[in-house]
Amino acid sequence: MVRIGRMLLKDASVGISKTLSEILVCPLSKQPLRLCEKTNSLISDSIGVSYPIVDGIPRLVPTDGKMIDLEEGSSTNSTVGSDDGKINHQRGSSS
């Protein structure tokens, strides 16, 4: 049940529109972001910060970002499975 619920939730709010994913970059490093479906956040690999997506609206204010090391530390406790398998690589095409 929990799993199904989570699936439904995912369908409703995970991810951002195609337009946004083409245009948005990390506000600090201006490098491409990748979507992490598990935590529903946008991750800037170049500086290791994740920005949450709430109701389909990405929050890209630097103060809303979380250092990724901290977040991974807390999430590995609660979830099973390797990160790599679930992370969907959606790098914006760089010009």
Added chain:
Amino acid sequence: MRASPINLPRRTLPPARLYCTGISDDAVGSSKLKIFDRSLKRKQRDRAAWLMQPKPKDSLVDSVAENLLDRLEDCKRTFSTAACLGGSMEAIRRLLRGRGGIEKFIMMDASCDMVNLCKRAEKDSPNENVETSFVVGDEEFLPFKESSLDLIISNLGLHWTNDLPGAMIQCRLALKPDGLFLASIFGGETLKELRIACTVAQMEREGGISPRLSPLAQVRDAGNLLTRAGFSLPGVDVDEYVVRYSSSLELIEHLRSMGETNALLQRSQILKKETALATAAVYQSMFGAEDGTIPATFQVIFMTGWREHHSQQKAKRRGSATISFKDIQNQFGNN
């Protein structure tokens, strides 16, 4: 070591600024000076979103937005991808009415509530043929890819940035070549009556003054700003609006609903009731009209700038003329 500056607390952020303007070579000497409390401004804009809830119609903001959008009709080209930065962006969305041929419209504000308000408003009355998306972002840290936008509109928002040249440089970088930057900010004459009234009342009641109103750009600065940010064909013009209020309290309420209240870092945290009442009295006696209303001046500076493109007209190289002005004068002037 990577990105240690962003390690949570807000006060450790300034070094991160290096990342954002550092990527451009021409971001020379971007000031590290902090004037405004950006997190407070964010809260004030949250509050503004709630205050404007029943009817988001504000005649001052609407006329500024209308004036700004009017400029799109002067452009021959269309702008398929546009971003609207914080400030009064709800008015921009509402009054857009298909101008500029915008197909993809991205609205960005630092305040989550303001963005949510716009999203709800978009659901209620969508702009036809415009795909609107929403982002929470900071104008000082623009999250847009380089050369990805045709148009950036900012309605009454950029005067709250600590580093206005830096923010404008980021805007220019986010624009495609021949992309348009269109912004309105409040200018130095704004609320001059309130400025005077605050000073007089504070001197009288407290024996000193504290900054109650933020420093604003002057008209002559605006042109320099555009040039410094590297925009070509810069254009600046000024409009002055005088709004009449029935009392100074109403003025303050209006400022609150626009999210334009004091967000200076060095502001005084307390406002004594006595001083506030004295300010209202001074305002009334110095500027009040006979019918009891008080005027408030809002000076709006409109800035337009284009990202450079080879198709744009530019001045010819010095010394490249083939005809002397003297000959022209001989030809036309002396008959």
